[in-house]
Amino acid sequence: MSIPAQAPGQVAATSPVSKEHALELLRSMLRIRRFEERCVELYSEARIRGFLHLYIGEEAIAAGVMPALQSDDPIVSTYREHGHALARGIPMNAVMAEMFGKVQGCSHGRGGSMHLFDAATRFYGGSAIVGGGLPLAVGVGLGELMQQRHTVTASFFGDGAVAEGEFHECLNLAALWKLPVLFLCENNRYAMGTAIERALANVDVTAKAAAYNIAAEAVDGMDVLAVEDATRRAADAVRNDGPRLIEFHTYRYRAHSMYDPELYRSKEEVERWRDYDPLVTFPAQLRALGYLDDVSLTAIEHEIAVEIDAAIAYADAGTLEPVSDLTRFVYSETRPA
Amino acid sequence: METPVSTAVSTPDARVTVRCTYREAMRAAIREAMHRDPRVFLMGEDVGRYGGSFAVSMGLLAEFGPERIRDTPLSESAFVGAGIGAALVGMRPIVEIMTVNFSLLALDQILNNAATLSHMSGGQFSVPLVIRMTTGAGRQLAAQHSHSLEGWYAHIPGLKVLTPATLEDARGMLWTALEDPDPVLIFENGVLYNMEGDLPDDAGPVEISHAAVRRHGDDLTLITYGGTLPKTLEAAERLAKEDIDCEVIDLRTLRPLDTDAIVTSVSRTTRAVVVDEGWRSGSISAEVSARIVEGAFYRLDSPVLRVCTAEVPIPYAKHLEDAALPQVETIMAAVRQSVASDG
Numbered sequence: 196m197s198i199p200a201q202a203p204g205q206v207a208a209t210s211p212v213s214k215e216h217a218l219e220l221l222r223s224m225l226r227i228r229r230f231e232e233r234c235v236e237l238y239s240e241a242r243i244r245g246f247l248h249l250y251i252g253e254e255a256i257a258a259g260v261m262p263a264l265q266s267d268d269p270i271v272s273t274y275r276e277h278g279h280a281l282a283r284g285i286p287m288n289a290v291m292a293e294m295f296g297k298v299q300g301c302s303h304g305r306g307g308s309m310h311l312f313d314a315a316t317r318f319y320g321g322s323a324i325v326g327g328g329l330p331l332a333v334g335v336g337l338g339e340l341m342q343q344r345h346t347v348t349a350s351f352f353g354d355g356a357v358a359e360g361e362f363h364e365c366l367n368l369a370a371l372w373k374l375p376v377l378f379l380c381e382n383n384r385y386a387m388g389t390a391i392e393r394a395l396a397n398v399d400v401t402a403k404a405a406a407y408n409i410a411a412e413a414v415d416g417m418d419v420l421a422v423e424d425a426t427r428r429a430a431d432a433v434r435n436d437g438p439r440l441i442e443f444h445t446y447r448y449r450a451h452s453m454y455d456p457e458l459y460r461s462k463e464e465v466e467r468w469r470d471y472d473p474l475v476t477f478p479a480q481l482r483a484l485g486y487l488d489d490v491s492l493t494a495i496e497h498e499i500a501v502e503i504d505a506a507i508a509y510a511d512a513g514t515l516e517p518v519s520d521l522t523r524f525v526y527s528e529t530r531p532a
Numbered sequence: 533m534e535t536p537v538s539t540a541v542s543t544p545d546a547r548v549t550v551r552c553t554y555r556e557a558m559r560a561a562i563r564e565a566m567h568r569d570p571r572v573f574l575m576g577e578d579v580g581r582y583g584g585s586f587a588v589s590m591g592l593l594a595e596f597g598p599e600r601i602r603d604t605p606l607s608e609s610a611f612v613g614a615g616i617g618a619a620l621v622g623m624r625p626i627v628e629i630m631t632v633n634f635s636l637l638a639l640d641q642i643l644n645n646a647a648t649l650s651h652m653s654g655g656q657f658s659v660p661l662v663i664r665m666t667t668g669a670g671r672q673l674a675a676q677h678s679h680s681l682e683g684w685y686a687h688i689p690g691l692k693v694l695t696p697a698t699l700e701d702a703r704g705m706l707w708t709a710l711e712d713p714d715p716v717l718i719f720e721n722g723v724l725y726n727m728e729g730d731l732p733d734d735a736g737p738v739e740i741s742h743a744a745v746r747r748h749g750d751d752l753t754l755i756t757y758g759g760t761l762p763k764t765l766e767a768a769e770r771l772a773k774e775d776i777d778c779e780v781i782d783l784r785t786l787r788p789l790d791t792d793a794i795v796t797s798v799s800r801t802t803r804a805v806v807v808d809e810g811w812r813s814g815s816i817s818a819e820v821s822a823r824i825v826e827g828a829f830y831r832l833d834s835p836v837l838r839v840c841t842a843e844v845p846i847p848y849a850k851h852l853e854d855a856a857l858p859q860v861e862t863i864m865a866a867v868r869q870s871v872a873s874d875g
């Protein structure tokens with residue numbers, strides 16, 4: 196197991212960060228964490244069903260990536276996308292309502308936890324086929340390029356996807372055509388129960404990118420400032436010069452999904468990674484800088500709790516789509532312009 | 533119509549026609565679409581420099597350039613997915629997959645992305661994409677290059693499945709498909725590319741939601757599509773000499789299936805034979821038969837019969853391949869059997 200180089204509590208910012216922005220990043224991570232913790236409760240109450248893949252431990256990536264992107268940059272995500280969706284700005288109400296299967300959900304209740312979509316924020320969904328989002332992202336990048344929109348298409352995927360053929364086809368195509376795609380690998384060291392060492396002959400994802408002539412960087416994905424900084428630099432590079440890849444080293448503290456007895460790793464391993472929990476280390480950094488104290492942290496926590504309560508109430512009050520609408524949207528009702 | 537033409541002649545109804553092949557009609561359709569709409573581009577393996585593996589896109593690279601006639605690496609999943617993504621953000625891609633056999637490497641993208649995104653996003657997104665591919669057997673290409681899987685694709689809600697079998701449809705279906713907001717698959721049976729005929733020079737878009745009666749008749753309805761249409765029409769002509777007057781329905785579109793046309797015709801003729809180059813089990817011919825039973829059961833004077841491909845991987849040897857596929861003789865035999873049976 197490789198542990199991020201960063202020691203807990205150490206300030207790693209390569210660019211100076213304002214107090215206001217630092218607190219915004221903290222708030223964003225905490226909001227995802229608390230949202231998902233409530234989702235677990237709601238799941239055990241059977242108010243959320245289906246698969247539920249938690250992002251707990253990986254929040255620094257979504258929280259750091261999103262501020263480094265523009266509001267019109269398209270996002271293609273995976274089934275582990277609550278964090279991406281919330282950090283991107285899909286309203287929590289709409290995300291929660293989606294988990295409840297309500298028509299007020301961001302996918303009309305058609306998608307659930309794994310398939311959050313939102314046209315307003317250019318969020319092209321969580322795909323639940325491992326690797327299946329990559330070709331889509333490459334195509335979105337192609338379409339954007341051909342229409343001279345100067346966007347960066349962000350494509351999230353896990354370490355498991357790196358073994359899929361689609362990953363390799365897509366890196367090659369994106370590099371060959373210099374497409375404006377930012378490949379974001381969330382390497383949490385496991386694909387379900389398969390440790391990366393048991394899946395990849397070469398566990399260095401950046402080396403695979405290099406083989407396709409794509410400049411890549413490995414980044415401590417538990418360090419939100421490092422994530423943001425690396426994403427900003429990579430996104431700039433993509434806008435001018437074609438695809439880039441970032442491999443974020445991270446860890447998921449929870450089970451793969453709600454049906455996972457976690458036979459494949461030790462409790463000690465999970466505990467060791469707790470030292471790198473961004474929601475432990477980052478608040479410690481901010482306290483050391485004098486940006487955060489108990490009072491301000493409590494205030495943030497309170498604000499988040501209020502938002503989550505409101506989202507649950509909203510989802511609860513939401514309505515179920517009439518069964519008569521079952522086959523709506525199998526084919527489009529409106530013609531695109 | 534700007535196709536390579538050998539002759540242009542005036543027909544009695546004063547429409548000018550041009551002599552052309554199915555391949556040329558298809559190429560003309562692509563050229564027209566490229567001229568009509570700057571969002572349209574063609575992408576696939578060897579569509580550019582090589583001219584298309586079946587020469588459909590021959591000459592288009594010189595005319596439209598490499599931005600719009602895009603040669604892709606061998607990576608079916610990536611470039612089909614790229615078509616889906618580009619369509620999502622406003623382009624109108626035509627993706628060419630060399631043959632249906634290789635579409636299996638892109639099946640994930642077609643089924644899990646193209647067909648689902650509209651519904652799964654609650655109608656927020658749509659995928660106005662056209663995927664063209666060659667299908668079918670009959671050219672001694674053996675088991676891995678002879679599939680007819682259009683019936684499989686017709687199983688999938690969210691897709692539309694077209695099987696042009698005439699010059700008019702080769703010429704006209706593409707534009708209508710490109711105007712459609714949803715993913716449309718066009719299956720071009722390889723044996724049709726060299727089919728030659730006269731096409732009105734103002735031939736243009738055709739509708740894509742109805743079957744067509746290609747021959748009127750009173751005794752029995754033959755139902756087919758794609759590569760077996762010419763064989764079925766020939767069988768009908770020969771049967772006419774035996775005083776069996778067959779109606780021939782060309783399904784044209786396998787999804788959505790034009791149930792009305794099938795049921796209406798069979799209700800009148802009271803007999804049906806379905807001809808399908810797919811394997812019999814779980815095929816589109818099975819679906820057509822079921823719809824006849826659902827919609828015209830009490831009008832039938834004999835059981836619905838089917839002429840399908842034998843349930844074997846298609847063999848290389850010509851005599852075996854011929855034996856495996858629907859042929860004029862086997863179609864005629866099925867019709868005679870149906871007519872002889874009087875329920």
Ligand SMILES: Cc1ncc(C[n+]2csc(CCOP(=O)(O)OP(=O)(O)O)c2C)c(N)n1
Nearest residue numbers: 275323324325353354355356383385386387
């Ligand atoms: C093509 C495909 N194969 C298998 C699965 C089942 N599956 C769901 S998640 C998963 C692990 C993926 O791991 P990774 O890409 O590292 O993402 P993570 O879950 O760690 O975020 C697997 C095998 C799937 N959804 N898609």
Ligand SMILES: [Mg+2]
Nearest residue numbers: 353354385386
């Ligand atoms: Mg993983």
